[in-house]
Amino acid sequence: MTREGRERLAQALAIVFVAGLSLALREDDFALFLVARVLIVVIACLGLNVQFGYAGVVNFAGATFFGVGGYMAAVLSRGTGVPHLFILVAGGIAAALAGCVLILPVLRTRGHYAALVTIAFALLFRTFLEVNDSLGGPQGLKLPELRIGPWRFNEPIALGRFEASFLLNYVILALFLAALAFALVVRVDRSWIGVQLDAVRLDETSAAAFGIPIARAKITAFTLGNFLAGVAGALSAHMVGFIAPNNYSFGESLILVSILLLGGIGNAWGLPLAAAIVIVLPEQLQVIQEYRYLLYAGLVILILLFRPNGLVPRPLRRLGGA
Amino acid sequence: MGALLRCNGLTRKFGGVVALDGLDLQVEEGEILGLIGPNGSGKTTFFNVLTGVFPATSGEARFGEMPITNFSPQAVYQAGIARTFQRSRLCLPLSLFDNLMVGNHKNLDHGLWFNVVRRRALKRQIEEGRKAARELLELFDPPLAGRLFEPASRVPMIDRRRIEICRALIGKPRLLLLDEPSAGMTRDETRRLMDDLLEARRRLGRLTIVLIEHEMSVIERVTDRCVVLNYGKKIAEGAYRQVAEDPLVRQAYLGLS
Numbered sequence: 175m176t177r178e179g180r181e182r183l184a185q186a187l188a189i190v191f192v193a194g195l196s197l198a199l200r201e202d203d204f205a206l207f208l209v210a211r212v213l214i215v216v217i218a219c220l221g222l223n224v225q226f227g228y229a230g231v232v233n234f235a236g237a238t239f240f241g242v243g244g245y246m247a248a249v250l251s252r253g254t255g256v257p258h259l260f261i262l263v264a265g266g267i268a269a270a271l272a273g274c275v276l277i278l279p280v281l282r283t284r285g286h287y288a289a290l291v292t293i294a295f296a297l298l299f300r301t302f303l304e305v306n307d308s309l310g311g312p313q314g315l316k317l318p319e320l321r322i323g324p325w326r327f328n329e330p331i332a333l334g335r336f337e338a339s340f341l342l343n344y345v346i347l348a349l350f351l352a353a354l355a356f357a358l359v360v361r362v363d364r365s366w367i368g369v370q371l372d373a374v375r376l377d378e379t380s381a382a383a384f385g386i387p388i389a390r391a392k393i394t395a396f397t398l399g400n401f402l403a404g405v406a407g408a409l410s411a412h413m414v415g416f417i418a419p420n421n422y423s424f425g426e427s428l429i430l431v432s433i434l435l436l437g438g439i440g441n442a443w444g445l446p447l448a449a450a451i452v453i454v455l456p457e458q459l460q461v462i463q464e465y466r467y468l469l470y471a472g473l474v475i476l477i478l479l480f481r482p483n484g485l486v487p488r489p490l491r492r493l494g495g496a
Numbered sequence: 497m498g499a500l501l502r503c504n505g506l507t508r509k510f511g512g513v514v515a516l517d518g519l520d521l522q523v524e525e526g527e528i529l530g531l532i533g534p535n536g537s538g539k540t541t542f543f544n545v546l547t548g549v550f551p552a553t554s555g556e557a558r559f560g561e562m563p564i565t566n567f568s569p570q571a572v573y574q575a576g577i578a579r580t581f582q583r584s585r586l587c588l589p590l591s592l593f594d595n596l597m598v599g600n601h602k603n604l605d606h607g608l609w610f611n612v613v614r615r616r617a618l619k620r621q622i623e624e625g626r627k628a629a630r631e632l633l634e635l636f637d638p639p640l641a642g643r644l645f646e647p648a649s650r651v652p653m654i655d656r657r658r659i660e661i662c663r664a665l666i667g668k669p670r671l672l673l674l675d676e677p678s679a680g681m682t683r684d685e686t687r688r689l690m691d692d693l694l695e696a697r698r699r700l701g702r703l704t705i706v707l708i709e710h711e712m713s714v715i716e717r718v719t720d721r722c723v724v725l726n727y728g729k730k731i732a733e734g735a736y737r738q739v740a741e742d743p744l745v746r747q748a749y750l751g752l753s
Contacts, residue, residue: 358612361612361615362608362611362612365611365612366604366605366611366618367606367608369594369597370598370601372587372590373587376588376589376590377585377587379549379585380585380587381598382548382549382568382569383549383569383573383578383579383581384578384598384599384601384663384667385569385573385601385667386570386598386601387570394608490647491590492645493593493594493597493622493626494623494626
């Protein structure tokens with residue numbers, strides 16, 4: 175079987191696995207919530223992967239762009255009759271536009287300085303939300319249920335004898351969007367754009383000497399990444415039904431980055447696994463209460479110690495198969 | 497034969513240091529020009545100013561009929577000038593093929609729609625790219641053509657240099673700037689690399705080359721003409737033998753005699 179064929183098979187199996195798992199857990203609200211949350215976080219991390227992993231654009235405000243998508247969804251679904259499917263896209267567009275504010279400083283800075291710029295932006299965003307009463311201030315906003323056509327997401331599923339929690343609706347949509355985002359990001363990697371972004375990350379001087387427009391490449395990666403984070407944020411806001419500034423803290427951004435590092439930076443394939451570990455593990459360790467963070471942090475450090483390139487290190491790109 | 501590249505009074509200052517001091521230089525179509533001089537004499541600065549890495553403080557450069565002074569690196573590449581770097585600047589984690597395709601930038605389609613949606617057209621373009629890469633490597637060093645999908649980090653120095661030169665050649669430039677291709681290699685490796693280069697040039701048509709080199713045997717063997725720099729100024733010009741006899745050049749290299 176060709177490499178492409180193997181990968182298609184792996185993708186199909188992953189989708190079948192998640193679908194099967196969700197069906198098995200169809201009555202368990204909390205488990206379904208976690209599955210959907212993992213899928214949503216995977217979408218956001220796929221975006222960060224394009225930024226950090228491909229173009230080398232540092233972004234420590236992942237949760238902020240996630241939040242911009244969420245607030246956009248809240249404002250649109252509360253105040254307008256825009257169809258909800260479009261609201262998800264609008265969340266992504268809002269995040270991409272919010273990223274434009276940061277483009278100049280991001281293009282001018284590198285490394286630690288770029289990290290600082292994005293952290294500052296994240297802090298500004300939170301403060302802005304907290305003092306902004308029309309956006310609910312520190313108390314946040316409630317969102318109505320998601321509806322796409324006749325499909326009402328907050329209704330339990332009942333098809334004949336088959337019954338399932340309403341959260342299965344969100345799992346299905348999240349799985350669909352995650353698969354779409356995954357295909358997009360993998361295609362970007364396996365293309366001239368992927369080569370171009372790698373060249374920009376690895377050596378700007380030589381990339382420029384061969385005609386690669388550095389600024390354009392970085393802007394493309396940054397905007398695409400923020401768009402995905404925004405779509406994920408909009409979906410998440412609808413699923414939770416409530417958003418507040420506290421959900422979009424710097425700590426949340428760090429969790430997104432740690433998933434990226436754990437999965438293997440630059441490799442989309444490691445992200446679902448890493449996201450599952452980072453999100454599900456602390457919840458499963460509830461019994462040991464606050465010690466779970468200690469255990470969890472220790473585990474992450476151990477993994478990175480023994481697998482410094484992540485659980486699934488990025489493979490060599492082979493354009494055109496080989 | 498007309499001048500392909502013509503520089504008048506090209507100057508570059510870094511604070512108080514005049515790295516390039518009013519350089520007048522012409523490169524004729526089809527020649528190999530050696531650029532020599534002691535360390536810090538402005539050779540690499542000349543390449544950097546010419547290719548838009550640094551803007552010139554004053555002076556001008558013309559490439560054919562086109563004024564290229566203070567063009568961006570991207571525009572200089574589009575105009576038909578390609579270069580290699582003194583320190584190897586390959587993307588080490590990428591495959592040899594990817595590295596070559598960085599140099600092939602102007603022949604590739606980088607649109608988002610083309611790359612993400614029109615996968616069949618992309619595949620055709622990738623096939624074309626592979627064919628071009630293989631053909632060039634066959635010409636340059638046939639065994640390398642079979643190693644397109646090894647990471648650049650895993651090939652030896654001489655092959656990295658070959659790939660760097662091929663990366664510059666694959667976009668079919670009119671002028672090739674080689675910045676000390678022998679750096680970090682043994683005499684024997686340098687000789688083989690130069691053989692490959694001359695052979696490739698013979699088959700590609702008379703490509704114009706400016707070569708910075710410290711290895712005088714290479715300069716003597718390869719170049720048609722030499723320009724000697726010292727403290728950013730041109731101190732001598734002519735055939736290698738003639739230049740090597742020049743008292744100013746001897747003084748620059750060996751100190752006062």
